[in-house]
Amino acid sequence: MTLYAWPDAAAFGRVVPKAKLYEHASANRALKEGFVREVEQILWSHKLAPETINLAATDAVAEIQVFRIVQKTAVLDRELLRAIDKAIPFPLIFELSHGERIKLAAAWKRPSEADRTRWVIGDYFETEWLPGETLREPLPVATNLGALYERLLSPLVERQVSGAGSGAATGVAEAPEGYADQITRAEAVSLGARIAQAEAVKAKTREVERIKAQLAREKQFNKRVAINAELRAAKQELEGLIR
Helix, strand or coil, X not given: CCCECCCHHHEEEEEXXXXXXXXXXXXXXXXXXHHHHHEEEEEEEEEECHHHHXXXXXXXXXXXXXXXXXXXXCCCXXXXXXXXXXXXXXXXXXXXXXXXXXXXXXXXXEECCCCCCCEEEEEEEECCCEECCCCCXXXXXXXEHHHHHHHHHHXXXXXXXXXXXXXXXXXXCCCCCCHHHHHHHCCCCCHHHHHHHHHHHHHHHHHHHHHHHHHXXXXXXXXXXXXXXHHHHXXXXXXXXXX
């Protein structure tokens, strides 16, 4: 996976007080406690905008903000990221760091079709943890900020689909060779369609794991036969979604 060398001209470098987020996100007690327990620092790292990276805005993407979250804990509740997303009226890319490791995370965030002043925030996608000294690459080539946002999100979405094919948890075949490249080249396939596929894979993977757990608990032979058949069917459906 890729870490990006955010342009120097886009550097913002402002520490965001948690109290400010509480105000904008209407944070309840549990959310505030989560921030205190799991988050060391929130840094508004970079601002990708027409004046900083010379790409035109689109109706859906006027700017892209990069937030760096320094974690106290190895696992971060995604509701904390959602609270930040709710507080900031632009699409966000998160860089999460813990110890010597770093990863990217983001949800597809777009204006509501019913009310353009409101935002729709989808599920979160993320990379694997990478060493902090991983070499960074230039931003993807794009014609405007909307296209750049799609290219930043695409590898995260693809990872969820192809990662489900690893066989470690599900026992299904690996995703076909070059799968990620195929999706990257499929410009006619919208980001929304790719995310819908990733979410379908996520749901089917959960179903496979549920059936496997049920099978492990069941002792009666005839019931195990029926559950095994259900498991095979679910694995085939998952493999079909991945391919």
